[in-house]
Amino acid sequence: MVLNMRSLTADDATTVSRIRDAAVLLFGRSGYDATSVRAIAAEAKVSAGLVIHHFGTKEALRLACDEHIVAEVMSPGGADASGTTGAPETTLADGVQRWIDNLDVHRPALDYLARMLTDRPSLADGLFDALVDRTEAMIAEGAAAGVMHRGSDPRMTAVIVAAQGLMPLLLERHIGRAIGEAGLSVAAIRRMTLPSVELYTHGLYATTALLDATRAGLASGEGTHS
Amino acid sequence: MVLNMRSLTADDATTVSRIRDAAVLLFGRSGYDATSVRAIAAEAKVSAGLVIHHFGTKEALRLACDEHIVAEVMSPGGADASGTTGAPETTLADGVQRWIDNLDVHRPALDYLARMLTDRPSLADGLFDALVDRTEAMIAEGAAAGVMHRGSDPRMTAVIVAAQGLMPLLLERHIGRAIGEAGLSVAAIRRMTLPSVELYTHGLYATTALLDATRAGLASGEGTHS
DNA sequence: GTCTATATAATGATAGAC
């Protein structure tokens, strides 16, 4: 167990992990179906046969990527720390934030995570659910402390807040383009911060007119439409 | 031109449009790469050769689907109205809202649109940009009328509001699951309305503590991190 | 316009040498 440890200096890792990282990169960049086993092998600089030899099937390789990404985003220090800190686990929000702080290195992981959330059901579903639970608890604590609004439907409010936090990950391309940049740069993310906090503090509407109308509309029973 | 018009009763349309609709359905459900020309042909109850005969290539069929969806979501009355109303065009937000009002019928179109936004660059990019422009103008008008907050960065604020409006489309599956439903039902969408308006009216934060801290942090220059 | 039959290329996966 001691002698079998590898260097893990990120530069030259185990062959298996190098293949897995290549798969994360290409799956995240082009999607699962559009990425061939041969392309992954080429990226990892091994033969196509070796990829299958290590993972069995392409689908199993995908699952290994899923598990790696989930473990990575939920682990205290990512691939950097190796057990020195005692913190047991982190939240999805913290993990994504940590990745964003080092965008260049973790862009493949972010792209992969975005696809996990929008493609087919995957381990990311549990991540999302945990994020919602954590958000709901956070809002409840904030409301108890008097610094947050509870809202009429705490669960749905938590779902919306959680989903909105993930939104930049999914619409990265469009957000960047809309402000005249390519992709979502660090500068663009920083520019998002203040407007987001403003919206979460004062809202968008300066009056309660729409809110009143919405409440009235729901109260009078909206069984029919148009 | 008179005799060549088809019935268009949605039940039995032109063969070409039936193939296109089948492609929209399957591309939206499973993605472009995971959908074969043969599967589209089977769904449209024609031969695989006929699909290629009409559209040339699978990629050209995809483009036809893109154009159809864009035209459909931007047209005044969708496939229903046929020029009786004089309205020239609609916005993406209005079109999506119209689709949601009739979820069962337009679910394939919604699924397809969601993939257009997250997959590769497509005609949906222009749709998003137009939505941001329209949102920015709307907020400017609202601010001038005193019913909305302008925000310190109107452009980015518009981007965020626009993107947040699209979010339920992209995270449909997760939102439904988080509140214990399968998919995003009409009931679930209705349940989202009030909490969304509440957030847009009062915000999430009851104090300006975080906002003040954010402003202070940005003002003091945040060139270094951690 | 619509079909069947087929050409051709690429894919995931296997077999066996080293």
Place this chain on the structure above:
DNA sequence: GTCTATCATTATATAGAC
């Protein structure tokens, strides 16, 4: 562990009959 060579399947696209 790693490679090369190959199999079997499936994919898009073409050709030509009706």
